[in-house]
Amino acid sequence: MSNMDRRTLVRGSLAAMMAGAAFSRAAFAQSSEPILLGVSGPLTGPNAQYGTQWKQGFDLALDEIQAAGGINGRKLAYSFEDSQSDPRQSVAIAQKFVSDSRIVMELGDFSSPASMAASPIYQRGGLVQFGFTNSHPDFTKGGDFMWSTSVSQADEQPLLAQYAVKRLGLKKLAVLHLNTDWGRTSRDYFVKAAKEYGADVAITEGYIAEERDFRSTLVRVRDANPDGLILISYYSDGALIARQARQVGLKQTICAASSVYSPKFLELGGEAVEDVHLGTRYFPEDPRPEVQKFIAGFKKKYNGQEPDAFNAYAYDAMNMAAAVVKIGGTDRRAIRDAFPKVKDVSSVIFGTATFDVETRRVKGAMNAELVVRKGQFALWDGKPT
Amino acid sequence: MASWLDYTINGLIVGNVYALVAVGLALIFGVSRLINFAQGSIYLVGAYIGWVAVVQLHTPLPLTIVVVAVAAALVGLIIERLGLRPLQNSARIAPLLATIGISFVLDQLVMLTFSPNPRALPSQLPDVRFQVGNGTIGLLDLLIAGVGLTSALLLFVFLRYSKLGWAVRATAQDRDAAMQMGVDVNRVNQAVFGIAAALGGVSGMLVGMYYNQIDTAMSLQATLKGVVAEVVGGAGNVPGAVVGSLLLGLVESYGVAVFGTSYRNLFAFLLLVLVLVLRPNGLFASARQAPPEPLTGTFIAPSRPLRIPRWALAVAVGGFAILPLFPVSFYVLQTLINAWLLGMLALSLTLVAGTIGQVSLGHAALLAIGAYTSALLSLSLSVPVGLAVIAGGLMSAALGTTLISPSFRLRGHYVSIATLAIGEIVSLVILNWESVTRGPIGISGIPPLSLFGYDLISASSVYWFSFAVMVVLALLQGRLLTSHLGRSFRAIRDDDIAARAYGLSLNRYKSLAFIFGGFAAGVSGAIAAHLYSYINHETFNTQQSILALTVVILGGLGNVVGAILGSVALVGLPEVFRIAAEYRILIYGIVLLLLVRFRPQGLLGTI
Known part of the structure; x- marks a missing residue:
């Protein structure tokens, strides 16, 4: 009986794979069909939370795009394939998207190993890979089909250094950073900028993403005797570090990168994140109309939930994709050629976004200097903490 | 102070x-x-x-x-x-x-x-x-x-x-x-x-x-640290587990104090390997106590393998070889390329885990060694990619065997835990040895596969290349299993005391198995590196090691055809279940459980 089971199983799975292949070949884009974008990102696995945040941002943007009449009368839609941020799966997804003629461009993946492993396939297959969280400096060097709206760390970190050193007057810094390609690149830019502004970096400590316990790291930090802590972290690890810093008796000013900007940071950090300073790309009271529209729309759609940085990246990315498809149509090469042509797309992160043709990235992210006051993000009023 | x-x-x-x-x-x-x-x-x-x-x-x-x-x-x-x-x-x-x-x-x-x-x-x-x-x-x-x-x-x-x-x-x-x-x-x-x-x-x-x-x-993470602490204290020893945990915490904390945060887990796993090698029963067992593992190799139960007729295998190989000539989508080809790459890893693991009984949980380290060797050789020294891939295999065989050799004296679960630790150590060394491996930034711009000056870029050519390499490795391994050497391997697995009594040197045979297995895994990692063009310390992680072990057990321990069948199944199933979106890994887990339930000796049985 087990023999039989196996045979049916193998046959069944092969049949399903073939059927899937046949389906994607048979389906040709028709004008009543929506214009389809492929998304490769984590929906399960250790990074699943970021995939769900992307979806929220995408869906909100799509609602607005559809309400405004879609793309020249056609709807815009996306097909989200779960990669678990695993390069083996992201390359398979890349082949799937490349051979699916309905897909006009691709968004993602989340982590650098998964995204950059798929880049050669997108490049050779002639499908744009639009990586909106890919800050790895080599991502867009993968070829002319790689474009990114990820805020370049070369731009962001000097702003944070300026906030910490020039504005808050910190002179001797301890830098704690995620030991990933993003954290490492960010650290290097930050340290360089901070030194240029005249501060001394007393110690830098890299930690792995799964780390939960930072008490010993913080003792090391304490012994270096800094007057400020810089966190190049995501919100969950950032909150952990802030809590444990207070527990081991560190009372120094904490200044964090914009990636901690999330209501979760406040929820997870509790009282310990009070008075944490952070630079962000937007904030709730930001008078810019695109920000107000984004925040109001997001809260309405998701039961009053506050959007965070990853929601905003995804929202912007979908709007950018719509703008590009509006110019480029549904031809894959025309879409690539449309990227340099889009000008001043309204953006939460950049204000208005225009691609730099050389780097295939966007420069000039907005900057706001926030501080946590009474459990809320507030614009920093210039008062010392 | x-x-x-x-x-x-x-x-x-x-x-x-x-x-x-x-x-x-x-x-x-x-x-x-x-x-x-x-x-x-x-x-x-x-x-x-x-x-x-x-x-x-x-x-x-x-x-x-x-x-x-x-x-x-x-x-x-x-x-x-x-x-x-x-x-x-x-x-x-x-x-x-x-x-x-x-x-x-x-x-x-x-x-x-x-x-x-x-x-x-x-x-x-x-x-x-x-x-x-x-x-x-x-x-x-x-x-x-x-x-x-x-x-x-x-x-x-x-x-x-x-x-x-x-x-x-x-x-x-x-x-x-x-x-x-x-x-x-x-x-x-x-x-x-x-x-x-x-x-x-x-x-x-x-x-x-x-x-x-x-x-x-x-x-x-909780399981990993828990296992380390438990083994340090002596597996199965409850008070020992508490002391082992405290010791682990102390070693990590002092490791951070002396060398910095990014070395933290390195010390945890080094402690584990050290304890396993010096006091395999844990710190708190008396030296004369019998090891908790059985003395004979009942870890892997014998079963009657399913014999597949040669003509059927030949037809299957022929069928897969001409597949790219038919109008199949590149997605199917890419999925099968992944299956062939996993197949090479599974061949390696089924040899060391199934045939000679050293169940390794750190096999991804062999992939990483092969991948980094090949990537760095072709990038820094401009070695032709074909040669670099072979060098990756050789490096993985040599370095992998050397690293794992301290665990040769261990048995049963202890081998698994030691290899798990060695796998983590390799990954952490890659993360920290920045002058060579470029640390967390990783290696980008790795050239594509090429043979004799021709780039293998299209999905079909990569497919054929990886399929051919896997078939050659599988044939070699099949030949090995039927030879005198293969019988010696199995003798060691089934009863190492009896094998020793017959004059077999355990360490030498275990080394031979790891050399052969390390080569196959290293080649797989090297091909993956050239396929992906970018690798960093996260590309080959613990999940890959666990996946490889799942494949091997599913296919039947020691079973060459089983390893390949298992790879196709475990790469294919999650892809087939894509339609289920977020639910696919859940379904995959349930299917895995059902397979273990009804076919615990693996699909094709242990050889």
Whole structure:
């Protein structure tokens, strides 16, 4: 009986794979069909939370795009394939998207190993890979089909250094950073900028993403005797570090990168994140109309939930994709050629976004200097903490 | 000097946290000789039940603890009844795989119910903190320590002085004899799983409160650290698990103190390897005590392999070889390329795990060594890619065998744990040895595969290349298995004392197996590196090692065709289930469990 089971199983799975292949070949884009974008990102696995945040941002943007009449009368839609941020799966997804003629461009993946492993396939297959969280400096060097709206760390970190050193007057810094390609690149830019502004970096400590316990790291930090802590972290690890810093008796000013900007940071950090300073790309009271529209729309759609940085990246990315498809149509090469042509797309992160043709990235992210006051993000009023 | 006091206290605090998981693992190992990979998932379930109780139902702390303990114990009982009891008469490796499948299912269920976003789990204790050294400790630290120590003490007393405890120990020593003496072995197992799960659930909740944070990724980390602590203390030794945990916490803390944060886990795993090599029974076993593993190789039960006629294999190979000539989508080809690459890894692992009985849980390290060697040679020294791939294989064979050689004297589960540690060490060395490996930035711009000056870029050519390499490796390995050498390997697996009595040098044969296996895995990693064009320390992670082991057990240990069939199945199934989106890994876990349940000797059986 087990023999039989196996045979049916193998046959069944092969049949399903073939059927899937046949389906994607048979389906040709028709004008009543929506214009389809492929998304490769984590929906399960250790990074699943970021995939769900992307979806929220995408869906909100799509609602607005559809309400405004879609793309020249056609709807815009996306097909989200779960990669678990695993390069083996992201390359398979890349082949799937490349051979699916309905897909006009691709968004993602989340982590650098998964995204950059798929880049050669997108490049050779002639499908744009639009990586909106890919800050790895080599991502867009993968070829002319790689474009990114990820805020370049070369731009962001000097702003944070300026906030910490020039504005808050910190002179001797301890830098704690995620030991990933993003954290490492960010650290290097930050340290360089901070030194240029005249501060001394007393110690830098890299930690792995799964780390939960930072008490010993913080003792090391304490012994270096800094007057400020810089966190190049995501919100969950950032909150952990802030809590444990207070527990081991560190009372120094904490200044964090914009990636901690999330209501979760406040929820997870509790009282310990009070008075944490952070630079962000937007904030709730930001008078810019695109920000107000984004925040109001997001809260309405998701039961009053506050959007965070990853929601905003995804929202912007979908709007950018719509703008590009509006110019480029549904031809894959025309879409690539449309990227340099889009000008001043309204953006939460950049204000208005225009691609730099050389780097295939966007420069000039907005900057706001926030501080946590009474459990809320507030614009920093210039008062010392 | 004051800092050393702080490091010591911090080490003890985090050791406390590890102890909670380690005690549960030790209890289960003590009775069923099983590393319960689902313990971390029960810990996760406990944390989320705690969240529901605290945040939604507003239960007071004592009631929360009771609710979590009861609910987690129920989960443990269900796991024991449905997942493990049906497997008690099959090969000992089957329950191990079952716990991996169960942990997939539990983690996914929690993720689907609660979303993967991290949540805050507020502590219900008053925020009173005591100044110790220059830092502070809170009431929760004391509660965690209290729960850890009390449960270890209670368990110790229970095992030593109660009747059920005697039954548990009797079952641990000799299951059959215990049954003959009228011990209800199933009830004992139930009791143990219930207790261990209750403890696991409560610890998940307490640790969640401690960090004010719970998320679905906490399960694997908890299991890893718990296993390390448990083995350091002596597998199956409950008080030892507590001491092992505290020691692990201290070593990590001092490691951070001396070398910096990014070296932290390196010390944890070095400690583990050191303990395993010097005192394989754990720190607290007397030197003359018999090892807890059986003396003969019942770890891998013999079974009648399914013979596949040669013509059928030839037809299958021929069919797959001409597949790209038909109008199949590149997606199918790419999926099969992944299957062939995993197949090479599985060939390697099925040789060392199945044929010679060294069940490795760190096989991804061999991929990484091959990948980095080939990538760096072709980038920095402009070695032609074809040669670089072969060099990757050779480096993996040489370096991998050297690294694993200290674990040659170990048996059974201990080999798995030692290789797990070695795998982690390799990954951490890659992360930290920046001058060579470029650390977390990784290596980008790796040239594509090429042979004799022709680039292999199209999906079909990569397909043919990887398929051909895999078939050649499989043929070599098939030839090896039928040779005198293959018989010697199996003799060592089935009974190493008898094999030694016949004059076989164990270390030499184990080295030979790892050299051959390391080459296959290294080539697989090297091809992957050139295919991806970018690798970093996360590309070849622990999950890959676990996947490879799953493939090998699924296909049938030592079975060459089984390894390849298993690879196609485990690469193909998640792709087939794509239609189910978020549910696909859940379905995959359930299918895996069903396969283990009905075919514990693997699809094609052990050779």
